[in-house]
Amino acid sequence: GGTGAAINARLNGVSNHLSSNLSLTNADTWMDGGAVQNTAYVATDKLEIMIISAAGAPTQLSIQINFTRP
Numbered sequence: 321g322g323t324g325a326a327i328n329a330r331l332n333g334v335s336n337h338l339s340s341n342l343s344l345t346n347a348d349t350w351m352d353g354g355a356v357q358n359t360a361y362v363a364t365d366k367l368e369i370m371i372i373s374a375a376g377a378p379t380q381l382s383i384q385i386n387f388t389r390p
Contacts (some may be wrong), residue, residue: 323376327383330368331358341372344381361387 326341335358342353361367369383 323378325374325378325381326372327381328370328372329383329385330370331361332366333368350384 323345325344327344328341329337331337337356337358338353339355339357342351344351367385369385371381
């Protein structure tokens with residue numbers, strides 16, 4: 321259910337990973353957030369997933385984040 325949502329993620333509660341929020345407009349579709357910023361994580365850092373807005377009462381969101389080791 322629902323017609324859309326906007327999401328983002330950030331490092332330590334202050335540094336957004338996407339320069340603008342990703343609008344999720346299609347149900348049952350994986351979408352790529354594009355280029356990310358603020359990616360220098362260390363062992364004690366926190367990753368925050370943010371649901372910025374939701375329209376039409378979506379029932380679930382799936383978010384996948386891939387970390388790579390340099």
